[in-house]
Each structure stands twice: as structure tokens, then as C-alpha cells.
Amino acid sequence: MPPSDDASIVFDHASISYGRSPALERIHGTVRAGEIVALVGPNGAGKSTLIKAVLGLVAVTAGSIRVLGRRPAEARREVAYVPQVDTLDPDFPVSVAQVVLMGRYRRIGWLRRPGRADREAAAAALAAVGLEHRAADRFGRLSGGQRQRVLLARAIAAQPAALVLDEPFNGVDAVSQEALLDAIRALAAQGAAVVVSTHDLGLAQVTCDGVCLLNRHQFGFGPPSDVLTPELLRAAYGGAALELGNHGLILARS
Numbered sequence: 326m327p328p329s330d331d332a333s334i335v336f337d338h339a340s341i342s343y344g345r346s347p348a349l350e351r352i353h354g355t356v357r358a359g360e361i362v363a364l365v366g367p368n369g370a371g372k373s374t375l376i377k378a379v380l381g382l383v384a385v386t387a388g389s390i391r392v393l394g395r396r397p398a399e400a401r402r403e404v405a406y407v408p409q410v411d412t413l414d415p416d417f418p419v420s421v422a423q424v425v426l427m428g429r430y431r432r433i434g435w436l437r438r439p440g441r442a443d444r445e446a447a448a449a450a451l452a453a454v455g456l457e458h459r460a461a462d463r464f465g466r467l468s469g470g471q472r473q474r475v476l477l478a479r480a481i482a483a484q485p486a487a488l489v490l491d492e493p494f495n496g497v498d499a500v501s502q503e504a505l506l507d508a509i510r511a512l513a514a515q516g517a518a519v520v521v522s523t524h525d526l527g528l529a530q531v532t533c534d535g536v537c538l539l540n541r542h543q544f545g546f547g548p549p550s551d552v553l554t555p556e557l558l559r560a561a562y563g564g565a566a567l568e569l570g571n572h573g574l575i576l577a578r579s
């Protein structure tokens with residue numbers, strides 16, 4: 326039975342290919358409004374590919390993905406995207422406040438000047454990631470973790486119905502990781518559906534409502550306790566790549 330379409334992001338046996346080579350097969354599950362779902366799997370598993378498909382940047386070749394009840398490309402304006410921080414040029418000569426304000430342009434259009442409401446939304450978003458005191462600084466002067474927080478603030482400023490993040494915790498210090506998590510949780514609490522790819526299984530287990538475990542195809546999609554089991558992890562990662570950590574957390578070395 327296909328999952329219900331009134332949920333925010335619905336994968337219905339979705340498959341994606343690059344040319345003739347299949348990258349992902351039969352992804353099936355739902356990310357409801359207010360939920361945070363982690364995409365986990367080893368390198369090359371297809372996490373970025375699935376994120377691109379949610380954003381409408383790669384085509385679904387079989388099955389479907391529905392975002393906010395529409396096809397991904399049609400929902401694109403209401404979905405905020407946080408890229409990996411190292412995809413941006415840190416020398417780009419803009420202030421932190423200007424980067425966050427860019428999040429408003431989808432709403433106001435690139436030709437109109439941002440108004441007071443836009444500046445207030447941007448300031449609130451920057452405060453949500455704990456960097457309001459850095460508004461006037463040049464973006465490139467911040468640490469990698471702080472830049473990642475600014476990119477999340479840019480996404481939050483757009484007041485999106487759904488948020489998609491690609492490996493936001495990579496190389497991020499503990500303070501920035503906590504700030505990112507707090508802000509992501511706050512956005513979900515306001516009703517956004519959140520999809521986040523991560524290599525950190527412990528984080529997925531502790532902070533996410535659901536996990537999609539993949540490696541070319543789906544090994545599990547559901548509550549972390551159902552999906553992050555030694556059996557399913559061994560199947561997805563291969564037995565040698567896993568060890569059980571302290572406090573029952575499961576750590577991946579990929």
C-alpha cells in the first residue's frame with residue numbers, strides 16, 4: 326500500500342538511475358511534518374542522490390517521490406537546502422547577515438529590496454543558530470562549523486515547510502554541532518519535515534525520529550530502534566565496518 330500523500334515527503338518505491346546504472350532502488354517511507362529523518366549508509370550508498378531527488382535535481386526513474394503533496398520540482402520553492410559547507414567559496418566577499426538574508430529572496434524575488442520583515446526574519450534565524458553577534462563579520466572569517474550554522478540560518482530565514490541537509494555535522498566542533506541540532510529541532514517543532522544525511526549513527530539514533538538506512542537499496546526505514554540494529558547495519562555496511570560503542574550507540578567506520 327502506498328504511504329499517505331498528505332504527509333510531507335513520501336517515497337513510494339522510488340528508484341533513481343544515472344544513465345543506465347541504478348543508484349538507488351525502491352526507497353519507500355514517509356517523513357511527516359515535524360519529523361527529523363536521517364539518511365545513513367556507507368560512502369557511495371546514495372544519500373546525496375536521494376537528497377538531490379527530493380530537491381527535484383535528479384529524476385526518479387521508477388516509483389515516485391512526493392514533496393508537500395507535489396512533484397519535487399514543483400515544491401522546490403518551499404524546501405530549504407543546506408549544502409555541505411565546503412561546497413561554498415569562503416572568500417566570497419559577503420557578510421554573515423547578507424548570507425542569511427539570501428534565504429529571503431525566494432519569497433521576495435531577486436529584484437525587490439528586502440524589507441523590515443525580511444531583516445527581522447534573518448536576524449531571528451541567525452539568533453536561532455547562536456550567531457547574532459557575528460552578523461557584521463565576513464562570512465569567510467568564520468570557522469567551518471560557524472559557516473555551517475550560517476547556512477542553516479539562511480535556510481531557516483526562508484521559513485520552509487521542509488528542510489534538507491547534506492552532511493551538516495562533518496568536521497563540525499561540538500559547540501557548533503549542538504547549535505545546529507537545537508536549530509534543526511526548533512524548525513521541526515514548528516512543523517517542518519527534515520531530512521538530514523549523516524555518517525554519525527550515534528547522532529541519528531539519539532536525535533532523529535526516523536532513519537532511512539541505505540546502500541543502493543533500502544535496508545530499513547522507520548524508528549531508529551527498529552532500523553539501527555546490528556543485523557541491518559551489518560547488512561548495509563558489511564560486517565567489518567561496525568563496532569558496538571559505549572552506551573549502546575552504534576558507531577560506523579567507513
Ligand SMILES: Nc1ncnc2c1ncn2[C@@H]1O[C@H](COP(=O)(O)OP(=O)(O)OP(=O)(O)O)[C@@H](O)[C@H]1O
Nearest residue numbers: 343344348366367368369370371372373374375522
Ligand atoms: N552525477 C552522477 N553521475 C553518475 N553517477 C553518479 C553521479 N552522482 C553520484 N553517482 C554515483 O551514484 C552512487 C551514489 O552516490 P552518492 O553521492 O549519492 O552517495 P553518498 O551516499 O552521498 O556518498 P558519500 O557518503 O560518499 O557522500 C555512487 O556510486 C556515485 O558514484
